[in-house]
Every structure is written in C-alpha cells, then in structure tokens.
Amino acid sequence: MEDSAKSAAAQVVAGLQALIRDAIPSARDIRFAGLERAAGGLSRENWSLDASWVDEGGTHSHRLMLMRDAAGTLLSTDRMREFALLQALDGAALPAPRAWWIDPDGRRLGAPSLVMDRMPGTCDYLVLNGERPLGQRLELARGFLGLMADIHAVDWRARGLDRVLGTPKGKPSLAELAHWEAEYRRVKLEPHPELDFVLAWMRRSAPEAEAIVLVHGDFKPGNALLDGGRISAKLDWETAHLGDPLEDLGWVTNPVRKREHQIPGDWEREQIVAAYRQRTGRRVDEAALRWWNVFSIWKLAVIQLTAVNEFVAGRYDRVFQTPTWLYRPMFQLMERSA
C-alpha cells in the first residue's frame, strides 16, 4: 500500500474506533480486519472491513462498509439525510443496507461518513450485457425493474419519509430541475449555451406527475450487488427523494446509458415501459417520459461538469471533459417532442 493510502487507512481505523466508542461507550477490544478501499465509487470513498468488539451485550462481529465523502465529489449530498432514510427503510421489503453510525460533520473520520452493513454479492455495472446467458440477463433485467417498482411502492407517508426527505412543492419535475439548475450554476466554469438551450426547453415543457413516490435517483446495476442470480442489495441512496416515478424510469430508458440498462432486441425502452406499466398499473405518458429522458441526460451533463470543476480545483483524481457527447441525444429527444 502506498504511503498516502496507508495514511488514509490509518485515519479510517482511528475514526471508526472513535465512532463506535461514541455509539457504544462500553465497547472494548475493537478490532478491524480486511480494511480495503474499493477502486470504484465516483462520489465517495468506499471502505470495506470486518469489525468486532465486546460490550455489555457480548461479542459482536459485523461485515461493514464505510462510505466517506471524497475530497472531490460528483454529488453534493447530505449524509444525515441518507442515514435517516436508510433507518426509515429498515424493515421494508427492500434490499437496502442497514445503517449503523454516522459522522455527519467528519469530526471523527475527517469527512462526513456513513457506516452500514456490507451486503453480500458483487457489483457488475454492465451485467445486462455481460457474459451470462440471455435468459439469466433478462431475468436480472426484470428483477431490476421489479425492484424499482418496489421502491416506488414504499408507503412513504407511513414511514415518515416526507419528514426526512421533504415533499416537492408543485410539479416534481420543476423541483428537480431547480435543484440541478442550482448545481449547474454552482459548478460551471464557462458558458454552456447547449445546456442553457435545453434548460429553457425543459422549463417550458415540464410535466405533471402521475404520482408522488420514493425515487431512488440513481437507479442502475452499478448501484446494486448480485449474489448468484439474485439482486442482493440496492446501494447508494444519497440522491433518493420524493418525486415523480418517471424520473427513475426516464433514467433507465435514456438512450445514452443503454449498455447499462438495456439488452438490444430483448429489453429496450418499449419492453421496459410495458413491464413497468404492467407491474405498477401506471399510465406512463410518453411525452412526460421523454422529458425525463432529456432531464436524465442533462443531469448527467451537470454531474460531469461537477467533475470538471472538482478536477480543476485539485480535489478530484479523474479527468473529465465538457460532455459534448451528450448534446446530440438531448436535441434528438427534444425534436421528437416538438
């Protein structure tokens, strides 16, 4: 392990010990094994480890995952909000990890951090177009769609998610657009007339929502774990919010991320929408879904501009460019709506 990596690991160990002692004052013999930072994770550092300790209740051991805000991040999200959401989802029929502890201001770990159960399985963000037989991939694709529908079916009022996440005032489409426009204004380093042109179109044509549901906000195989042929975990809830179900559906049917979400000829936009309609009984207005497709691509462009900003500021280690490759798909979708 290089020196900087060793020093980061030492900080994680010391911080986590302090965090456990804060939560369980009687904890002693706190031990960690297998501490490792995963190479993935564009927005946060992901550290996996096994922890054990002894307290008044006996000996405990847990497989844990520590998510620590990176110095440079692509998503400005609130760790406290995510922690409260995961706690509110505890016991729901969703494969969401149990959240254990939080360091909201980074007092213990140097940056805001969240500790949760490490769920079984591995991540394969291109699994739908990987080497598994078509039948298995289709089964997984239906499984992902079913999981999305399950998230949208969460009784958010009963679980108090409105208190945790807030409810959108007016159209959820405009609320999300306002959120991401503020992010765009914050991170852009130069004029982007292409994005302003699309933004003006989205403002003029924002759709009403058919329902208000729990939206994951970054629904993709890359945010899930697979254990054999089963989806064992849905991760990365930091962008979850109450909003329009078509937001998640628009994300998985947008044309620029087909390799992650679609299987050519067998699981494309038409099949995905039909399956979602059948599963949820929702109407799914085509024009509204197209708007959310445009929004998804525009949001992706803003996330890439965030990466550009963070790289230039010296806080992010990957080089991103102005996302010119995203412009044409947005224009084509807008033209189809004209």
Place this chain on the structure above:
Amino acid sequence: MRPTVEEQLLGTCRILEQVVAPCVGDAYARTMLDGLVANLRMLTAALPAVPGFLQDDNRATAALLAQLQPAVAPDLAAAMDTALQSAEPQATHLAALEARNRELRELLSQALGGTELTPALREAVLAHMASRAARSPMRYVSTAPSPPKAS
C-alpha cells in the same frame, strides 16, 4: 524541435505504463494511473487541433449571433453588436482565442435561455451546436474501475 510535444507526451505514457504502473499495487491508485495515461494519449491527438477549432467556432458563433440578434432583447442585442465588431484574435494567440470563445458563447447562452425561437432560428441553433459538439477535439476517456472483488 525534438523531442516534439507529441513525442514527449507519448514517451511519458510509455514510461508510466511500462515502468511506473507495474510497481503500483494499490487498486485505486492503479485505476487512476490508467485513466491519466489514457487521457494523455487523447491530449496528444487533440492538442494540435485546439487553436483551429476555436478559430472556426468563433467564426460560426459570431455568424449565429448575427442571425439571433433581431430576436433578442435590446440590451442583449447591443452587447452582441459590440462583440461582433471586435476583431478576431490571431490563430497563434491561444489565450485570446479562448477568451473570445467564452465571450461569444456567453452571449449565445443569454440569447438561448429565454423565449422560444422561431423554427428557422431553432434549426440554425441546433445545427450549430450539433456541428460544434462533433468537432470538439477534447474527448472524455472512460476507464473502468479495477475488476470487482467478491464481498
């Protein structure tokens, strides 16, 4: 001038890949290194095209602004007028070309952020933007994270 800029950049990539990378054991650092080398290769090809791209784009953007000028608010039209009367920088002056590009694109942003355009203007705007995106010399080079490990 030998080694040329291109030779130096490609040589740097070779040394990073053949000498440095095999010694990097940390998965995160190795993924970052692979990404940086891939980006250096992209830059090697893109760098010579940047001044020409900016010069062409400044001309095209100025022409589009002239088309849009009658459709925008008077104060923006006046700002466009001033910008369009300025001389184009020399192709050898990269910083001036970039500053001019920012100035013209800021005006274009303002012109497009408001009311809906006529179909003809909209078509001209879309054609300009699609063409610019296709010609942009810089490209994001994606590198996948290191293979996942079983939990």
